[in-house]
Amino acid sequence: MSYRKQLSGSQKRKWKDEIGLAVQAQKGSLLKFVCHENNKVDQDHHVTAQENFYAEEAQETQQHTEQSFETDADTKQQITTVETVLAWDIDDIGAWLQSLNNEFGAIILEKGPGRIKGLEYPKDIRGRKFTENNYYKRLSNGEIVNRWWLVYSKCKDAVFCFPCKLFNSCNFKIKTMGINNWKNLSHILPQHEKAQHHNESMHKWCELSVRLKNQTTLDAQNQRLLELEKQHWRRVLERLLSIVEYLSTNNLTVRGSVEKLFQPKNGNFLGLIQLLGKFDTVMSEHLRRVTENEIHDHYLEPRIQNELIMLMSDKARDKSVSLVTLAKYFAVILDCTPDISYQEQTSLVVRFVDISDSAQITVKESFITFLEVEDTTGFGLLQALLDDLKRTGLSVMNIRGQGYDNGANMRGCISGVQARLLAENPRAFFVPCACHSLNLILCDMAKFSVKAVSFFGLLQRIYMLFSASTQQWQIFKAHVNGITISPLSETRWESRVESAKTLRHQSEEVYEALVAISEEARDSKVKSETQSLASEISSFKFLTSVVIWYDILAKISSVSKIMQSPMMQLDSTLTLLNNAQDF
Template structure:
C-alpha cells in the first residue's frame, strides 16, 4: 500500500514538474509575441521560420534559456507553438484581456461616451476606430478598444457595428451619455445619421461635434476670400518645391513642414515658419532662378513672381500673424482628456482676440508696414478699379492701407468669425454646461427628465451658492468635491466630464494603424491589425500577471502540451 502511494506521489510530482516546465516554455513564447506587438515589430519575415519572432526566440536560447532550447530540439514540428495560428491566438487573448480591463473601468464609472472615426488602411479596407471615454475618480480617460472592418460605410451599417461591438465587449450601454464624431453627414446627420440612430435607442447619448474638426472648418471658411485662397495655394507650392530636391532645401537652409491634411496644427506651424522666413525664401528663389537650369529655374521664377505680388505678400503676413494665434489652440485641442468646457473657454478667448482685432485697425496697419518692409517698398501696389469687374470686387479706397484693410483684412477676420456658428450654444449639451458658474442655468427640467434626476433645480441653487469665489469652474476635481452633498449636481458634472470634446484619440489610432500596417505588411488581416494596434497603444498594460493569464486561458482547450 505504501509502495502504491509512493508511485502515485512520484507520478504527481513528475506531472507537476512537466506542467510547470511547459508553462515556462509557453510564457517565453507569449512574452516574445507581446514584445513584438507592443513595440510594433513585425513577427514574420519572408517565411514563417525566418522573421523577428523566431530570431528573438533563438536569441532567448542563446542567452541561456535551456528549457526553451530543449523544447525546440525535442518537440515535434506541430507542437512548437510558433505557427501563425498560435501567434494570432495569443494576440487575440492579450487584446481581450486589455479591452476587458478598459470595459471594467468604463462600467465602474458613472457614465461613459463612445468616440468613432473611419479611415482606410494601406490595403484599401475601411477600418472603424472605436474609443471609450470615461472617468475614474476625478481623471478622464480615452482608451482605444479596437478596429472594426466595414464592408459598407452607410449610417445604418456604422451605427450597427458600433453598438454590436460595444455590446460584445460587455459594456452597460445604459450608461452611454455621449457620442463623438466628425461633422460628416453620415455620422452627424440629425435625420438618419449615426448619432441620430444611436440616440433613438439611447436618448441620453448626446452628440458632440469634434472641436478640432470645427476649428479646421472655420479656418477653411477663409478660402471664400480669393486672395487668401490663392496665397495658401502659393505657400503650399513653394514648400513642396523646396522639399522636392535636397539641393533646393540646402539652398534655403530651412526645412519647412508640409501642409499635413490630418495634423492641422502642423499647417498653422508651416504658415508661421513661412512668414517668419519670408525674406530668406525670396532670396533662395532668386538664387535658384539665376543659378539653376531647366525646370527648376522656370519654376523658381514663376513662384518668386507670384510671391512678390503685393496682395500675396500682405496675405502671407496676415495669415502668418493669426496662424501664430491659432496654433497653440489647435495643439491644446489635441491634448488627452480635454473637456467640453475647456473647449468653450478656449474658443471664447480666441473670439475675443478676433473681435478686438476687428475693431482695432492698428493691427491691419502693422501688417501693411510689415509687408512693405519685406518687399522693400514704400507702398504696396493696389489693383486698378475697372468699370465692370467680374472676378473681384471694386474696393473704393483712398490709400494702400485702406484698400488692403477693406479688401483682405476685414473679409479674413469675418471669415474667422464663423467660429461663433461652428461652436454654437444651441447644441443640447450646452444646457448641461449652464449649471457651472458664471453661466445661467437653463432647461433644468428637461435635464432632470432626461437623466432621471431628482430635485435638480434646488440642488443647483444651493450648490452654486456654496461655491467659493476662488473656485475655478474648469477645475473638475474641485467641482466634484464641492458637489458631494448634491448627488444630482455631481451626476451632471460627471456627465460633462464624460462628454467627448474631440476625436483626436481615434485619429491617434489611425497613426498607429499606419505604423503597423505598411506596404511590407499589407496582407495583414483586420483581426490581427486590431489586436496589434490595441497592444501597441496600451503597451503599459502588459504585465507578468497578464502573461500568466494568457497561458492559463490557452490551457483551457485541448493541446499537445499540458499547461
C-alpha cells in the same frame, strides 16, 4: 466470455456529445498553462488542516487509491485522444468527461476545486438561483465551516461534489449531471455529507492530495518529471508572451517572409527568440528541442502568434470593460477610416469616470475595438455599434454621450448615427467633435477667399520646387538654418502653420535660396519658376499675408491642441474659443 472491442452506437454518440460540450466550454486554450493563484491558498489551507489525520493511514491504502483513476484500455485510449486534440476547461467541473485518466486526474487534484468569485448566477424559471451561502455550513457550536468539496459549474448551472466526481464509481446525480434544485439544496447537501460513499471519496481525495504534495505516490518520479516539464512550458510561454507584448507595444511587425528558425528574413518574433536563446537557458533548451525534432508542438507558428495577440487584446479589453461597468455610465466616440487593404473600419472608444481607485477619480478614454463595417450609412454603423456593445456586455441604455465628426452619416439629424442612437436612448446626448468643427471652419474660410487660395497655392509651389531634386534641397538647407519647409495638409488645416513658419521667420533666406537655384539651374523651366517665386515672395502683398496667416494658424493650432488634451475642461475650452474668435 467475450468482451466488446469497439464502442456501441449509443456509447459513440455519448462520446461525441461529450466532445461537443468540451469544445463549446473552452476558449483560449493556452490560458491553462498560465499559473493561477486563485485556488492555491484555499487548497493549501484545506490540505494542511487534514493532512496529519490522513498521513497515518496513507501507507496502507496507497495502491487502492491510485487505482481509482484506472479505466479499461479502450476507454483510456479514446479519452487520451480527446485530451490531445481538445483543450479542457479544467476550472469548470461540468465540462469534464465521465471517465478520467491518471494524468488528467493528477492535474485536477493539483489545482483543486475551482470556484469563480463574483459570478452572476442565473435564475431558473421559478426565479431561484444558486447562492454562495451554500458553500458554507454552520455547526451545532455555531462555527462556520467551508464545504470545500462543493463546486458550481457555469456551463451546467448546477453544483457537483468534487471528490465524488473523481473517486466514486456510483452514478449519483451530484456526480454525473449535477444538482440544480435550488429550493431543496439546503436539505440535499447535509444528507450528501453524511453518506458513506461521500466520506470514502473525501478520504481518498485528502489522502492522495497529501501524497501528491509530498511526492510519495507510486509514480513519484514520474510526477517530479511531469512537474519539471510543466514549469518549463510555463517559462517558455512567459517569454513568448513578453516578446509579443514588446512587438505590439512598439508597433513592430511579427512575421517575416520566412517562417522557419535560423533562416534570413524570418521576422521579428522568431528573430527575438533566436536572440534570447543565446543568453537564456530556458529558451536555449526549447530551441534545442525544436531543432533536434524532439517536439512538434513548439508554439512558434503564426497561428499561435495570432492566438497570443488575441489573448492579450481580450485581456486588455476585458479590463477596460470592467472599469466601464463599474462606472456604469459612459459616452461612445466613433471614427471611420479605411485600412491599408481598403477595408472600412470604425474605431470604438468609450469615455468614462474611473472610480476603481477612490483616492484618485479620473476621466479616462479607452479604446475598445475596431469594427469592420460594410454599410457606412447611419443605420449600418449603428447596428455595428449595438452588436459590439451587446457582445462586450455594455448596455446601450447606460450611454450618456456620443461624439463623432461632422460627416452626414454620423451627425445627420434624421438618419445619422446620432439621431438613430437618440431614438434608442434619449439620454445619449450628441456633442460634435469640436476640433473637427474648428478645422472645417478654417477650411471653409480659406476656400472662399481668392487671396487665401492663392497664398497657400504659392506655399505649395515653393515646397514642390525645393523638394524636386536633392541638389535644390541642399541649396535650401545651405541658406535656411534650423527650420525646414513642409507640404500643405489637406485635412488638418491648423497644421499648415508649419508650412508658413519658414517664410514668416526666414523669408529673406528663402528668397536667397531661390535666387541661387535660378543662377545655377540649366533647365529653363526651373529657372523661370524660381524667378517667378522669388518675385512673388518679395512682394508686400505676400509678406503681409504671411504675417496674418501665420498668427491666425498659430492661435488656432494652440487652441486645437489644448482641446485634444485629456485634461481639457469645458469652461476653459469655451474661454479659448472666445479668445480665438476675438483675435
